[in-house]
Amino acid sequence: MTLPATNSQSKFFLSLKSTIPSYASLVDEIAETLQVSIDSAYRRIRGEKLLDFDEIKLICQRFNISMDQFLSLETNAILFHGKIHNNTEGAFHEWMKDVLDQLNLVNSFSKKHVYFLVKDMPPFHHYYHPLLASFKFFFWMKSILYFDSLKNETFSVDKNFFAPYQEITQQILKVYNKVPTSEIWNEEGLHTTLRQIEVYYDMGFIPSSKTVKELYNCVLEVIDHLEIMAETGRKCMFGQQPKPDAAEYRLYVNEIVLGDNTFMAEIGDNKITYLNHSVIYFVGSKDKKFNESMFKNLDNLMKKSTLISGTSEKDRKQFFNKLRKKVHSKIALLEDL
Incomplete structure (x- = not known):
């Protein structure tokens, strides 16, 4: 029948x-x-x-x-999917593989775009610089995942905590740079990373002030790279110039709203929203009503924000100069000690 x-x-x-x-x-x-x-x-x-x-x-x-x-239940429930990871080195690598898999999924569609409502500088941008990535991985593993092997460990330039994950982070960057992206920033987007460096120095987890200054300089180099992408409106790998056919990069600045690291992907005629949990992990939802509501909110935020990529040179320079000023103030305090 x-x-x-x-x-x-x-x-x-x-x-x-x-x-x-x-x-x-x-x-x-x-x-x-x-x-x-x-x-x-x-x-x-x-x-x-x-x-x-x-x-x-x-x-x-x-x-x-x-x-x-x-x-097709019509309820008020919003369905999410994701994995619960235990705090082990193997699980940490598995989490990175999940990130890569999700980006590959998005990139497999001809119609694609990702939106990032930034609270902290997106993790992808930390991967651009090996030393900054090494610190970020050290921080995550020591203070978020509580690896026993790092309980009494300190950070230095000679200890490359990034090395075991370098290959997969480069794969993540290559795929991420193929996907058109809109990021909604606030000048407080650097605060978390700068604060982590500062606190680790105060606690003795970074014994050398020279290393701290090198990390701040890494952040400055990443800011330079982001400004290049914003100026051209195109993505590129660190130290390279964007190509004319590179993926679009749209950078918005909203001085009022501090983001929450919401990550949304458009794939074909559908959307997926990824929400942060347990600091670094994420869950995703394909719920149509939820995603339409989330996108409407992001779209409204973008309309009330200033687009500084590819246009608005004055606003763009002012924004990146504010970011640099934050870093330089940290360096000045360090040199006064």
Whole structure:
């Protein structure tokens, strides 16, 4: 018996089709997942054959979706997906792999864009400079993940805490730089990183004032790089000039709103919102109503912000000079000690 075209199963497959890359075939994916023929997969997609619970489970696992999403429940619940990581070095690397996988997913779509409501300087920008990345990884592992191996460890230029993760961070940067991006900044976006450096020096976790000054200079170099991307409106790797066909980089400044590190991705005709938890980890939601609401909020913020990339030279220079002034004030305090 042929089921009505409006049934939940047909709607579900229609929704599922819009979440896979344009080059992928939904029928091939379903046939492979359920280990059935192409014709049998078509009959399920058209709603001519009902899925059983085992098949629903396989599809939910394959496409990382929930049973609620399949059933199209109209409730006030907002569905999120993500992993709970334990605080081990292996789990930390697994978290980075999750970041890379999500970026690869976004980049696999021809229509794509990411939006970042910045509270702290995005982690991607810390990866540009090896020494700054080394410090950031040391901080995360010591004060957020509480690695036992770093309990009595201090930070120095000679100790490369970035080395075990350098390959995957470079992969993350390469993919991230392929995706058009809009970032909404406030001049307080540097505060967290600068404060972490300052506190670690005060606590003796960075024994050398020379190392602290080198870290501040790294931040200045990253600011220079961000200004180059903002001026051209294009992304590029650290130390390089943007190419004309490089991914778009839009930088907005909002002097009133301090962001919360919300990360949203447009993929095809759908959106995913990633929210921060436990400082560095994230959960994501494909909930349509939630994402439309989040995007409306981001869109309103961008309309009330100043676009300083590719235009507004005066505003752009003022913003980056304010960032530099914050760093130089830290260096001046250090030299007065």
